[in-house]
Amino acid sequence: MLDLDRLRADTPGTDTVLHFNNAGAALPPQPVLDAQVQHLKREAAIGGYEAAAEAEERLQHTYNAIARMLGCDADEVALVENATRAWDMAFYAMPFTEGDRILTSRAAYASNHIACLQVAEQTGAAVEVVPSDASGQVDVAALRSMMDDHVALIALTHVPTNGGLVNPAAEVGKIAAEAGVPYLLDACQSAGQMPLPVDEIGCTMLSATGRKYLRGPRGTGFLYVQRDWIERLEPPLLDLHAATWTAPDAYEIHPDARRFETWENHVAGQVALGVAVDYALDRGLDAIFERNQHLARTLRRELDRLGGVTVHDQGRVRCGITTFSTEQAGAADLKAALRERNVNVSVSTPHSTRLDAEARALPDLIRASVHYYNTDEEIERMVAAVADALQP
Numbered sequence: 001m002l003d004l005d006r007l008r009a010d011t012p013g014t015d016t017v018l019h020f021n022n023a024g025a026a027l028p029p030q031p032v033l034d035a036q037v038q039h040l041k042r043e044a045a046i047g048g049y050e051a052a053a054e055a056e057e058r059l060q061h062t063y064n065a066i067a068r069m070l071g072c073d074a075d076e077v078a079l080v081e082n083a084t085r086a087w088d089m090a091f092y093a094m095p096f097t098e099g100d101r102i103l104t105s106r107a108a109y110a111s112n113h114i115a116c117l118q119v120a121e122q123t124g125a126a127v128e129v130v131p132s133d134a135s136g137q138v139d140v141a142a143l144r145s146m147m148d149d150h151v152a153l154i155a156l157t158h159v160p161t162n163g164g165l166v167n168p169a170a171e172v173g174k175i176a177a178e179a180g181v182p183y184l185l186d187a188c189q190s191a192g193q194m195p196l197p198v199d200e201i202g203c204t205m206l207s208a209t210g211r212k213y214l215r216g217p218r219g220t221g222f223l224y225v226q227r228d229w230i231e232r233l234e235p236p237l238l239d240l241h242a243a244t245w246t247a248p249d250a251y252e253i254h255p256d257a258r259r260f261e262t263w264e265n266h267v268a269g270q271v272a273l274g275v276a277v278d279y280a281l282d283r284g285l286d287a288i289f290e291r292n293q294h295l296a297r298t299l300r301r302e303l304d305r306l307g308g309v310t311v312h313d314q315g316r317v318r319c320g321i322t323t324f325s326t327e328q329a330g331a332a333d334l335k336a337a338l339r340e341r342n343v344n345v346s347v348s349t350p351h352s353t354r355l356d357a358e359a360r361a362l363p364d365l366i367r368a369s370v371h372y373y374n375t376d377e378e379i380e381r382m383v384a385a386v387a388d389a390l391q392p
Contacts (some may be wrong), residue, residue, distance in 0.1 A: 002284075002291055002372055002377065003101065004373070007283075007373040008375075010031070011030070011373050012030055012033075014027065017342055018343040018378050018382050018385070020344055020368040020369060020370060020375070020382055021344040021346050021369060022213060022320065022370065022374075022377055023161070023189055023213070024212070024214060024367075024369070025211040025212065026192075026211070026213060026215040027371075028272075029215055029276075029279050032092070032215060032276045033330050035268075035271050035272040035275040036217050039043070039271050040135035042054065042055075043267075043268070043383070051267070052267045055267060055271050057220045059079075059267065059270055059271060059274075061272075061274045062079065062277070063077050063079070064182070064270065066273075066277055068275075068277075068281065069191075069280070069281055069285075070195040070196055070198045071199055071200075072199075072208065072224055072348055075254060075258075076224055076256070077223070077224055078260040078261045079221075079265065079352070080221045080223055080262075081220070082221040083207050083208055085186075085221060086207035086208065086222060086223035087111070087115075087184070087186055087207035087223075088236070089223055089235055089236065089260040090184055090205040090223055091112075091116075091119070091153075091226060093114070093233035093234055093236060094119075094233065095234075096123040096125040096152055097124070098121055098123060098125065099125070099126075100124075100125040100126070100153075101125070101126050101128055101148075101151045102125055102126065102153050103128055103130055103146060103151055103153070104130065104155045104156070105130050105138040105156055106131070106355045106356050107157045107165060107209065107353060108353070108355060109157050109186065109188070109352065109353060110351060110352045112241065113354075113355070116155065116289065126144065130142055131168075131170075132359075134358075135314060135315055135316045136284065137165055137167050137168055137316055139312075140168060140175070143172065147175065147179045147181070147229060151179065151181050152181070153185070154170050154182070154183045154184070155184045156183055156184070157186045158185055158186060158187045158189065158190040159187075159188075159193070159213035159319055159365075160189070160353055160367055161321075161353055162320055162321065162323045162348040162352070162353055162356070162362075163312060163314050163315065163321065163353075163356070164313035164321045165313070165314050165315030165318065166190070166315055166317040166319050167315075168192070168316075170201050170202060173200075173203055175200020176203075182204040182205065182220060183203045183205070184206075185201065185206045187207065187208040188209050188212065189319075189321065190208075191208035191213060191214055192212065192215065192277075192288070193212075193289060193292055193319055193320060194285055194286075194287075194288070194319065195285040195289070198226070202227070203226075204229050204388065205223065205226075205229070205373065206224040207221070207222075207224075208221060208222055209221045210273040211278060213320070213371060214273070214277060214280055215276050215280070215371075216272060216275075217269035217272050218269070219266040219269050220266060220270055220272075220273045221389070222273075223257065223260050225260065230257055230259070231329045234253065235253070238251070238259075239262050239263050240343075241258070241261055242258065242260070243259070256318075257269060258310065258318050279322045283318045283372070288372045289319070292320035292370055293318065293319065294369060295320060295370035295374050295379065296313075296318060296370055297374070298376055299322050299368060299379050300313060300371060302379060302380070302383040303324050305383075305385070306383065306386060308327035308328050309325075310326070311323070312325065312360070312362060312365060320370045321369045322367070322369070322370070323348055323365040323367050324365065324366050326386075326390060329362060329390060330363075331348075331349075331363070331364035331365055331366050332347055334366055334386070335366060337389035338389060340388065341388065343381075343382050345367060346366075346367045346369075347364055347365065348364070348365045348366075348367045349365075366390075368382065
């Protein structure tokens with residue numbers, strides 16, 4: 001059971017704002033804030049390099065905490081600046097050639113799909129979209145029928161940026177394993193919101209951020225790479241951290257996942273990221289996911305009761321992300337009106353998920369994303385604020 005009073009006492013922002021932008025950047029708990037600020041103070045007091053050396057054990061703990069969350073080894077984890085850099089370091093390390101097939105889904109995020117298109121132009125590989133089933137999730141049967149010896153990668157967005165959908169990542173993992181095909185899972189919106197046991201999911205690589213449902217600092221992210229694949233992937237860029245200059249004309253790339261890192265990093269953020277992962281694990285990812293599902297169901301039900309509001313969520317399994325549009329106001333105007341009422345939401349545009357948006361003829365959407373420290377009473381106030389903002 002989650003101790004809601006304790007959670008909210010640990011979250012200073014709940015005293016000042018109705019925060020429904022957790023899929024953008026969640027409110028950090030006090031221990032995460034303290035860890036980040038304390039390290040910044042040490043940098044100011046003794047110097048950046050010296051503070052980093054002093055924090056070496058705390059930095060190693062971040063690797064260990066992420067490994068505990070994923071059920072992997074710490075040397076299979078790289079710490080990077082954000083989820084996009086994590087995804088890119090894995091994707092651009094793939095040795096694509098002409099005739100290769102990259103299978104993705106209709107829910108693909110813009111940054112990922114743009115990268116796929118770029119690599120296809122450069123290498124002659126083909127990008128193919130696996131259809132969605134009637135529920136909106138990736139069609140597992142269709143994926144199975146598309147597999148052949150030319151499939152070089154399956155790239156799946158676990159939780160899309162809009163729509164509440166949770167794709168069946170483990171079912172996709174079984175197909176990838178049966179075919180011996182690498183599988184890159186974008187867990188940007190799922191890390192911290194639900195369990196991510198990589199062995200059960202069957203992904204070869206997994207990318208995520210710290211700022212969203214993990215409630216960590218901005219400017220932090222991580223990449224998991226299955227040990228058997230680490231040395232099969234050459235990072236698209238190297239520096240003196242990722243590789244060692246062994247002779248005037250030779251270098252050696254590190255044998256573990258840190259080959260995907262670069263030397264300069266947000267040390268205060270990475271230290272605090274470990275605290276954020278600990279905080280989530282201590283509360284229990286199963287309990288967090290169950291709580292978020294309850295809150296999102298409540299929000300969708302209350303929004304459905306408002307005239308002129310359409311909820312656009314889909315999927316057999318849904319998470320803490322709710323998206324909706326209104327007849328009375330555009331998404332950007334409604335977001336601004338809600339901000340004036342001290343309610344935080346975000347806007348999801350068709351440009352961010354073009355394949356899904358065009359298939360469903362979606363307009364700009366309001367994205368209201370709950371997290372486990374939100375309350376039913378906050379949902380009532382948020383929906384009341386929507387109703388008030390839509391009054392003529």
